[in-house]
Structures are given as C-alpha cells and as structure tokens.
Amino acid sequence: MHLQNLAWIILLVGIAIIALGFIIVVVMAGKPSDEAQARKFSRTTHIVQAWWFLILAVGFIVGSFITLQHYPIPPQHTDLGATQVVNAVGRQWSWQIKPDTVQAGSRVEFRVTSDDVNHGFALYGPDGRIVAQVQAMPGYTNKMLHTFDRAGTYTVRCLEYCGLMHAEMTSTLKVVASEQTPHGASAAAAVAEAAPAAPVSGAQVYDNHCAVCHQATGKGLPGVFPPLAGDPVVTAADPAEHINIVLHGTHGRTIGGTTYAAQMPGWGNQLSDEEVAAVINHERTSWGNHAPTATVKDVAAQRKP
Amino acid sequence: MASLTMYPDDEHLTGSARFAFNLYMITAVLLVVVFMLVGLTMRMSQTGWVGVPPKFFYQLLSMHGAGMVGTMVLATTAVMWFFLRKYVRLHLWAFVTNYVMFMAGALCIIFAVFIGGYAALWTFLYPLPTHGMGMWSPHASALFMLGYLLIGVGELIFYLDAAAGIIKVHGNLGRALGLQWLFGGDINPDHPKTVVASTSMIIANSLGILAGAVVLVMSLINIFFPQVAIDALFAKTLIYWFGHMYINAAIYMGVIAIYELLSRYTGKPYPLSRVFLWGWAATTVLVIIVFPHHLLMDYAEPHWFLTLGQFASWGSGFPVVVVTVYGALTNLWRSNIRWTMPPRLMILALFGWVAGGFGAILDGTIRINLVMHNTQWVPGHFHFYLLLGVLAMALSLMYHEVGRRTNGPPNSGSDRVGFPVYVIGGLIFVFAFLAGGHASVPRRMAEHLQAWTFTDKLGSIGAMLVVLAMLYFAIRITAGLLRSSRSGGADVGAADAAG
Numbered sequence: 057m058h059l060q061n062l063a064w065i066i067l068l069v070g071i072a073i074i075a076l077g078f079i080i081v082v083v084m085a086g087k088p089s090d091e092a093q094a095r096k097f098s099r100t101t102h103i104v105q106a107w108w109f110l111i112l113a114v115g116f117i118v119g120s121f122i123t124l125q126h127y128p129i130p131p132q133h134t135d136l137g138a139t140q141v142v143n144a145v146g147r148q149w150s151w152q153i154k155p156d157t158v159q160a161g162s163r164v165e166f167r168v169t170s171d172d173v174n175h176g177f178a179l180y181g182p183d184g185r186i187v188a189q190v191q192a193m194p195g196y197t198n199k200m201l202h203t204f205d206r207a208g209t210y211t212v213r214c215l216e217y218c219g220l221m222h223a224e225m226t227s228t229l230k231v232v233a234s235e236q237t238p239h240g241a242s243a244a245a246a247v248a249e250a251a252p253a254a255p256v257s258g259a260q261v262y263d264n265h266c267a268v269c270h271q272a273t274g275k276g277l278p279g280v281f282p283p284l285a286g287d288p289v290v291t292a293a294d295p296a297e298h299i300n301i302v303l304h305g306t307h308g309r310t311i312g313g314t315t316y317a318a319q320m321p322g323w324g325n326q327l328s329d330e331e332v333a334a335v336i337n338h339e340r341t342s343w344g345n346h347a348p349t350a351t352v353k354d355v356a357a358q359r360k361p
Numbered sequence: 362m363a364s365l366t367m368y369p370d371d372e373h374l375t376g377s378a379r380f381a382f383n384l385y386m387i388t389a390v391l392l393v394v395v396f397m398l399v400g401l402t403m404r405m406s407q408t409g410w411v412g413v414p415p416k417f418f419y420q421l422l423s424m425h426g427a428g429m430v431g432t433m434v435l436a437t438t439a440v441m442w443f444f445l446r447k448y449v450r451l452h453l454w455a456f457v458t459n460y461v462m463f464m465a466g467a468l469c470i471i472f473a474v475f476i477g478g479y480a481a482l483w484t485f486l487y488p489l490p491t492h493g494m495g496m497w498s499p500h501a502s503a504l505f506m507l508g509y510l511l512i513g514v515g516e517l518i519f520y521l522d523a524a525a526g527i528i529k530v531h532g533n534l535g536r537a538l539g540l541q542w543l544f545g546g547d548i549n550p551d552h553p554k555t556v557v558a559s560t561s562m563i564i565a566n567s568l569g570i571l572a573g574a575v576v577l578v579m580s581l582i583n584i585f586f587p588q589v590a591i592d593a594l595f596a597k598t599l600i601y602w603f604g605h606m607y608i609n610a611a612i613y614m615g616v617i618a619i620y621e622l623l624s625r626y627t628g629k630p631y632p633l634s635r636v637f638l639w640g641w642a643a644t645t646v647l648v649i650i651v652f653p654h655h656l657l658m659d660y661a662e663p664h665w666f667l668t669l670g671q672f673a674s675w676g677s678g679f680p681v682v683v684v685t686v687y688g689a690l691t692n693l694w695r696s697n698i699r700w701t702m703p704p705r706l707m708i709l710a711l712f713g714w715v716a717g718g719f720g721a722i723l724d725g726t727i728r729i730n731l732v733m734h735n736t737q738w739v740p741g742h743f744h745f746y747l748l749l750g751v752l753a754m755a756l757s758l759m760y761h762e763v764g765r766r767t768n769g770p771p772n773s774g775s776d777r778v779g780f781p782v783y784v785i786g787g788l789i790f791v792f793a794f795l796a797g798g799h800a801s802v803p804r805r806m807a808e809h810l811q812a813w814t815f816t817d818k819l820g821s822i823g824a825m826l827v828v829l830a831m832l833y834f835a836i837r838i839t840a841g842l843l844r845s846s847r848s849g850g851a852d853v854g855a856a857d858a859a860g
Contacts, residue, residue, distance in 0.1 A: 063729050063738075064799040071716045078712050081690045085627075088697035101691045105636065109683050116675055119726075124668065128728045129660050148494055173489045174593065176658070176735055178803075184812060186732045186801040191658045193593050194488065198660040215735040215803050217482055218489065220416055220496050223808040280416070307495060318495030 058185055130165075130201045138165035138201060142229075144212070145326070146175035146192040149221035150265045151212055152326050153229060160204040161234035166190065169197045172321070176215030179229065182208035189215060207233040220280070220318075224268040256330045258338030265323060266335065274343035280318055282311045285343035295336060295350040299358045302332055329355040367625050368765045371447045378446075381457050383842045385439035386759050388460075389432050390835040393752065396428040397831055401824045407809045408817040416496055418807035419480035423505075426483035427470050430608050431512055433747060435463055436755040437614035438519060441562070443758060444555040444621045449526035455519050462515025469508030477501025482805070484604065485509075487580055487596035491587065499584045506577045506584075513570045513577075520563045527560055534560050538645065539638040552633055554620040561645040562610045568649060569606025572599045594661050601655040609648050612714065612746065615754035616685060619707050622761055623689055626704040626770070627696035631688065640684030647677045654725040658734045667727060674725025678718055686711050701770035705780055706757035713749025713787075717742050720795060735805070737816070738798025745791040748827065749784070756834060763841030771841070779833045786826025793820030 089097065130136055139162055145152045147170065158164050168177045170192040178189035179202065187210070190200040204210070214225035263272070269281040276283040284290050288311070289297050305322035308315065323332065332355045340347040374382055399421050406413035413421070442456050473479040478497040481489045490502030524534065531537040537560040542548045576599035579591050624631040653670030656662050689711055698704060720742030724733050733739070764770040797816040802809070809817060 059729060059732050060799050060801065063723050063733065064795075067720055067723060067795065070719045074712065074715050074719065077690070078708065081693055082708065085693045085696050085698050087695050089695040093695070097691075097694065101687075105683060105687055108687065109679070112679060112683065119675070120672065123726050123728045124671070127664065128731060129664060129667065131664075132660055148492065173492050174486055174597070178735070180801065184801060186736070188731060189658060189734060190660055193597075193659065193661060195593050196661040200660065213803060216486075217419075217805040219492065219494055220419065220480075222419075223415070223803075223806040316495070 060185060130199055132199055136163075136165045136199060136201060138163040140164040142166050144168045144177055144192070145171055146177065146214060146218075146225070147171035147321065147326070148173060148219050149214070149225040149268045151177075151214075151225065151227035152264075153212065153227055156228070157230040157232060158204065159234050160207050160231050163201050163203050166200040166202065167197050168192045168200060170194045171326075173218050174216045175218050175225070176213075178213045178215040180211040180213055182206075182210065191216060204231045207231050221268045227264065256328075256334040258334035258336070259342075261327065261331050261335040262338050265326070266339075269318075269320070274339070274345075279314060280316070282309070282314070282316050284339050285345060287311065287345075290339050291345050291347045293348055295340065295348065295354060296358065298336055298340070299332065299350055299355055302327075302336055303355070303358055324359065329359075365625055365628065365630065367770075369447075372443070373765075374762075377453055377457075381453060381460065382439060382443060382762075384460060385435060385442075386755075386762075386842060387839050388464075389436035389439070389755065390759070390831075390838050392428060392432040392435075394828070394831055394835050396425050396432065397824070397828045399425045399428070401821065401828055404817060404821040404824050406807065408814050408821050409809075410818075410821065413807070415807035416478070416480065419482070420474050420478065422805060423480050423482045424471070424474045427505075427509075428467070429747070430483060430604075430611075431463065431467065431470075433611040433751050433755075434516065434607060434614075435460075437611045437617075437751065438516065440618050440755055440758050441523075441555075441559050441614040442519070443762075444553075444617050445523060445526075445559050448553045448556055449523070449530050451526050452522050455522035459515040459519040462511045462518070466508040466511035466515070469504050469511065473501045473505035473508065477504055479505045481505075484600055485577075485580060486600060487576075487583070487591050487593055490580060491584055503581055503584045506581055510574065510577050513573055517567060517570050520567050523559060524563050527556060527563070531556065534564060538642060539633075540642060542635060542638055543642060548633055548635060548638070550632055554633060554637065555617050557633075557638065557641050558613060558617050558620065561641050561648075562613050565613075565645055565648045566606055566610035569603050569610070573603030573607070576600050576603065594659065597659065598656065598662070602652045605652040605655060606648065608743075608747075611751050612754075613644065613648065615710070615751045616714075618754050618758040618761075619685075619689060619710065622703060622757065623692055623707055626701070626707075627692050627698050629692050629696050631692045634688075637684055637688065640680035644677070644680045647673050647680075651677055651725075654730075657725075657727050657730040671725055671727050674722055678722055681718060682715060686715050699770075701764070701772040702760040702776050702780065703757045703764065703770055706753045706760060709780075709784060710750050710753035710757065713753060714746045714751075717744075717746025717750055717791070720745060732801070733798055735803060736798040737794045737802045737804050739804055741791055741794030741796075741798050744794060748791065749787045756838070759838045759842070763838060763844075766844045767841055771837075775833065776837070779830045779837075782826050783830035783834070786823045786828075786830060789823030790820050790827055791823075793817070793823055 140158050142158060142164055143154050144166055166177065168190050172194060175192040176189060177192050179187050181187045188200060188202045190198045192198070208231055210229045210231055212227040212229055214222055218225065270276050270284050274283060274285040289301065292298065301320065303322055303324040305320050307319035308317060329352045333350050333352045337349040339345065340349055402411065402413060403418060403421055403425065405411045406418055438459065442451060445451060477500065479501040480497055481493070481502060485502065485506060491499045527537045528534065537556050539548070539552060539557055576596055579596065582589050583591055620631070650669060651673035653662065653666050654674045657667050657670060693708065720738065723729050724738055724742060760771050793816045797813065800816065802813045802816065
C-alpha cells in the first residue's frame with residue numbers, strides 16, 4: 057500500500073472520531089444536569105483526562121518506535137554502500153541527472169544538490185505518486201537511498217518553489233528490470249553494459265534544458281523568454297555569439313523590439329562541448345531555421361569568457 | 362477565573378480604545394475577504410476556469426501567504442489585547458503603534474509584489490529573492506523584507522509593553538506562567554488564563570521575531586552586498602523558525618477568546634488547574650522547538666534536529682487535546698447552552714484546530730513527510746486549523762463584541778445561514794487540498810496536470826462558499842462594531858446566556 061493511502065486512512069478515521077466526539081458533546085450540551093450529576097461528572101472528568109493522557113502517551117511511544125526504528129533518512133557523511141549512484145543537480149529550471157537509467161531491485165544512492173536556489177528532488181512513480189524526495193540545496197549534497205520495486209519511467213519533479221518555471225522543472229529517470237549479472241558484476245556496470253554510449257542528441261539536450269523557457273516549439277514565452285525560431289543570433293551566419301550565449305548566459309537583450317528582462321543562465325559548467333555543439337546545431341536547423349552549424353572545436357574555443 | 366458576566370464593565374470599550382479595537386478588527390475582516398478572493402483566483406486558475414499567467418499567479422501566492430498570516434496575527438493580537446488589558450496595564454500607544462507599523466509593512470509588501478513583481482513567496486527563501494531571473498528585482502525583494510521588518514518590530518513593541526505590564530503585576534514572566542504552582546502549592550483561582558497564554562506567546566513569538574529579524578537583515582545585506590553570502594541551510598532554518606512561530610502565535614493568542622468567553626455562554630465556571638498550567642508550560646517550550654518539522658527533507662540538518670521536529674510535533678498535540686479542547690468540551694457538556702454565533706464559532710474553532718492539527722502531526726512524522734512534503738497536504742492541514750480554527754476564534758470575539766453593542770449574543774436568521782455555509786464550504790475546501798496531497802499533487806504550482814484538476818475544482822467550489830460566508834461576516838461585523846453601545850449599557854447576565 058502506498059504510504060500516502062495509509063496516512064489518508066488514518067487522517068479520515070481520526071477526524072471522524074474527533075467529529076463524533078464533538079457531535080456527542082454538542083448534542084448533550086442542550087440537556088441540563090442537576091447538582092448531583094454535575095459533581096459526579098466533575099470527578100469523572102479528571103479520571104477520564106488522566107486515562108486520555110496515558111493512552112496518548114502510549115501512542116506516542118509506540119508510534120515513535122515504529123516510525124523511527126529504522127531511521128528514514130540515511131547518514132549523510134558515511135559511505136552508503138549502494139552499487140548504483142545517481143548525481144542530480146537542479147538549477148533554474150532543469151535537472152541534470154547522471155546516469156538517467158538505473159536498475160530495479162537494488163539500492164540507488166541519489167546525491168542531490170543545486171547550482172542556484174533551493175529545489176525539491178521528488179521521484180514520481182509511473183502511477184503519478186511520490187515514492188521518495190529530498191531537498192536540493194545550494195552548497196550541500198543531500199544523499200537519499202531508494203530501491204525501486206518496479207521498472208518504468210519515473211518523473212522527477214521540482215517540489216520546492218524556485219521561480220517562474222517551477223512547474224515545468226521536470227525530468228525522467230528510467231528504471232529497468234533487474235537482470236542476472238555475470239560473475240557478480242555490479243548493477244551499475246550491468247546497466248552500462250546493456251546501454252552502450254549513445255551519440256549526443258541535440259534535441260534531447262534542448263528538451264532537457266532549454267525547452268522549459270524557449271518551449272518545444274521554439275516560440276518562447278511572449279515578453280518573457282525570446283523565441284529561437286527566426287532569432288537573429290540563432291540564424292546568423294557566424295555561430296560565435298550563439299555559442300557565447302549558451303556557454304555564458306545573457307540578460308536584458310532587446311530582440312525584435314522587445315526587451316527581455318529574464319536572465320538566461322550559462323550552461324558552460326553543465327554541458328560538455330559536444331552537448332553545447334549538438335544543442336546549438338539543433339536550434340540552428342529547427343523551426344524553419346537554416347543556419348550554418350557549429351563544431352565542437354568552435355565551442356571549445358569559446359570556453360574562455 | 363474568567364467572569365461569568367456576559368458583558369462585564371471592565372471590557373467596555375470607549376473612546377480611543379474602542380476606535381483602535383474597531384480599526385484592528387474591521388481591517389482584519391476586510392483584508393481576509395480580499396486575500397480569500399486572491400486565494401480563490403489561484404484555485405480557479407489551477408482548474409483552468411480562469412487564466413492567470415504563471416508570473417502573476419506566483420505574485421498572488423506571495424501576497425496571499427504573507428497577507429493571510431499577517432492578518433491572522435493582527436486579529437488575534439487584538440484578541441489578546443482586549444482581554445489582557447483587564448488584568449495588566451497596557452498602553453494604548455503600543456497597541457496603535459503595532460497597527461500603524463503593520464499597515465506600513467503591508468504597504469511595502471503590496472508595492473513589492475504588485476509594482477516590483479516580487480514573487481518569491483512569504484518564505485523569501487535565500488537565495489531565491491536575488492534569483493528572480495528577471496521576473497522581480499532584488500530591490501523588490503528588499504522592499505518585501507522591509508515590510509516584514511516593520512510588521513515584526515510593531516508586534517515586538519506590543520509584546521514588550523505587555524511584558525512590562527505583566528511583570529509589574531506578577532513579578533516576573535515565570536510567575537505569570539504559573540510555574541510556581543507546577544509541583545504543588547495552592548493555585549490562585551483568580552490567576553487569569555489570559556495572562557498565562559499571553560506570557561507564553563510573548564516569550565515564544567519574541568524569540569521567533571528575533572530569528573526573523575536576523576535572517577531578514579542578513580538577506581538585505583546580501584541583496585546590497587552580494588559578495589556577503591549566507592549559508593543556505595542556516596538561512597532556511599531561521600526563516601522557518603520565524604514563520605512557524607509567527608503563525609502559531611496567532612492560534613495561541615486566538616484561543617484566549619475561548620478561555621474568556623466560553624464559560625459565559627455555558628454558564629459554568631472554567632477554573633484554572635494545575636493541568637492547565639502544565640499544558641501551557643509545555644506549549645511554551647514545544648512551540649519554540651517544533652519548527653524543524655518544516656525541514657525534515659533537508660537531510661543536511663543533524664538527525665537529532667529532525668527527530669526533535671517529529672517528537673515536538675507529536676508532543677504539541679498533548680496540551681491541545683488533553684487540556685484545552687478536553688477542558689472546553691467538559692465545560693460545554695450538559696450546560697444547557699443557548700446556541701448563538703459566539704459559542705458556535707468557538708466550538709467550530711476547537712474542532713478545526715484539533716482536526717487540522719492531526720493532519721499536521723501526520724505530516725510532521727518523518728516517514729510520512731517523505732511522501733507528503735510540499736504536496737497539497739501541507740496547505741490542506743494549515744488551512745484546516747486557520748480557516749476553521751484561528752479565524753473562527755477571532756470571529757467569535759468580534760461577534761461577542763457586536764452582541765455587546767446591539768441586543769445581546771447575535772443569532773439572526775442570516776447568521777444561522779452564514780455559519781453552515783462557512784463550515785461546509787470550509788470542509789470541502791480543506792478536504793480537497795488534503796485529497797490532492799494524498800494524490801501527490803504538488804503545492805505552489807501555477808500549472809496543473811489534467812489529472813490533478815478534479816480536486817482543484819472541488820476546492821474552488823468550497824472556496825466560493827467560504828468567500829460568500831466571509832463576505833457576509835465581514836459586513837455583519839463591520840456594521841455591528843460601528844454601532845454605538847446599547848443605551849444604558851446594562852450587561853446581559855450569565856442566566857440569559859445559558860437560558
């Protein structure tokens with residue numbers, strides 16, 4: 057059973073009991089009592105109060121033991137011994153998750169941090185329910201352990217409000233079924249072996265990092281994030297400025313008569329030369345753009361600010 | 362012990378005091394209506410029934426959060442003042458200064474949000490205020506924080522004046538809390554519960570406000586001198602200590618209305634007891650140390666700190682259910698009460714507090730927080746005990762005071778319609794949030810998936826009913842408070858209240 061379902065049942069039953077108690081007292085409030093009844097009631101209430109306290113105290117002790125016996129949060133400063141390790145970095149407004157595929161059935165250690173503001177790293181199962189979460193805080197790496205029961209595509213959502221595109225800050229994590237690994241090889245190696253390195257896809261990089269602002273259509277958000285379709289920098293013959301912007305960021309530009317106050321972050325620290333070249337070339341050849349492409353060497357040359 | 366006289370002379374408001382009280386309460390009810398409309402707009406936007414651009418949505422969310430919390434504290438500060446002034450000397454200038462500083466702070470916040478575009482929410486969670494990504498400027502954030510500072514300093518001025526008055530009468534804050542009677546001794550039956558509750562919040566909320574002042578000043582320095590960076594975890598810890606304490610102070614100040622008024626309507630004395638004093642001593646400590654329950658998903662915090670958050674969350678329920686609510690319900694039992702608006706609201710408030718608190722206790726459990734944190738479960742539980750708890754406490758005093766100035770405890774036909782509309786609308790509204798949280802619908806998101814919109818629609822319908830009822834209450838209370846007192850000013854006795 058999902059833990060959320062258990063909490064929901066406990067809540068509903070608890071509130072029903074509370075409501076019943078109130079209803080009984082409210083109904084009885086309209087019935088007067090005589091002096092003898094009032095004296096007897098006064099003695100009884102103190103005894104009931106004492107029992108009520110004891111019952112709650114027992115509940116406190118038992119509940120604390122049940123919920124904390126196996127401490128729900130792993131130690132943060134020791135080796136967790138997980139065979140699968142995923143590094144997740146949040147920044148306004150995308151996730152960088154490496155690797156993005158793990159195996160079900162064995163523990164995964166997530167090392168989660170942020171490059172800018174507080175984010176919330178929440179794993180949603182294929183059924184749309186949260187299975188685990190941890191905060192992503194700049195300057196800290198939080199370690200979370202999770203064992204996936206079943207394979208599927210899990211959604212990573214940001215659950216800590218982080219600005220305008222907070223709702224769009226999502227990514228995916230593929231969980232593959234556990235396989236028999238030869239000669240005791242690690243699960244991570246098995247995943248790596250099963251999935252040979254794929255060429256960098258500019259469309260994928262765009263989808264992961266750029267679409268949240270510039271949109272999948274390349275049309276941007278009017279007045280907020282500029283369109284890339286038909287943009288003079290994206291369609292320029294020389295890709296130098298385009299590379300510079302992707303690597304180092306920009307803000308306050310006036311494009312087509314509109315000044316865009318939103319700050320575009322630089323992606324130089326997050327993306328490799330291959331990824332930058334791929335995404336630039338994707339933008340230069342999509343949505344009706346037909347501009348000359350850039351090379352990996354062109355990107356490497358522009359790395360210096 | 363609280364008087365059984367319905368409208369004792371020592372509560373009668375005249376001149377400047379009456380004006381100040383009216384200012385507080387009428388401002389509060391009108392602001393509540395405005396911020397409810399803001400909230401309704403957001404819920405309807407999430408359903409798709411109205412189109413609100415995400416940027417504006419988050420501005421509205423910032424205004425709603427800061428506005429509602431501030432307004433709840435405004436109203437319950439007036440509750441505390443109304444009753445405490447009978448027992449200790451309170452200076453009217455301190456009470457009025459708090460109001461003026463609140464309004465100045467509120468104006469700063471309104472400007473920051475709607476002119477400056479500030480949308481970093483009530484939490485101003487470092488370093489988001491300086492990472493608006495062009496949506497808001499750091500200067501808008503600075504204005505927002507200045508607003509908070511003004512409001513916090515105003516409340517501190519009120520608390521310091523109250524503390525001075527309490528110490529003059531009782532010697533020190535410990536004696537005002539009744540600590541000398543915890544382990545024995547004859548309890549003074551006339552020691553006011555209002556003094557106990559007020560002292561508790563003066564101690565606890567002053568600490569919280571100081572924590573807030575520290576992180577606000579740090580954040581302001583960072584805005585103007587970005588090279589002076591702040592540890593994000595330290596900032597978040599201070600922010601939640603401040604914020605948690607501030608809104609909880611509203612509850613514990615608001616409950617003073619129930620301590621003072623319930624026995625007048627039941628006609629049964631509600632004496633001070635050792636158990637009561639233990640409950641408030643425990644509350645004073647627990648409310649200060651419980652705030653780690655906001656940080657349970659910050660694994661960088663020490664584990665003992667997070668465990669403290671769970672223990673204190675569970676422990677905080679004890680004084681509420683074993684002392685206050687239990688005591689109130691036993692007072693109500695077979696009292697032959699005549700149901701009018703003030704006692705209806707008081708009993709609703711107790712139910713809302715306990716039921717909402719239960720949801721909070723569940724969320725304050727680390728294992729459950731793992732799957733509920735930052736889902737709609739969170740606004741579900743706190744709207745439960747704010748809307749159906751704290752606000753009802755404040756409304757009960759307002760209605761009681763309207764009764765003093767009109768023909769006795771209000772119970773008109775429209776009151777008897779407004780009340781169930783409020784309750785039913787409120788329950789639909791909060792359960793829609795809780796159901797959303799159960800389904801892992803995130804909180805604080807402008808855009809919702811189609812799968813999430815069923816509970817959004819239910820919540821919107823509930824909110825519409827709540828707004829209608831609150832609009833009625835606001836008009837009724839404003840008109841009632843502005844009326845002159847009944848001619849002769851004769852009190853309605855306890856016999857009339859219980860008859």
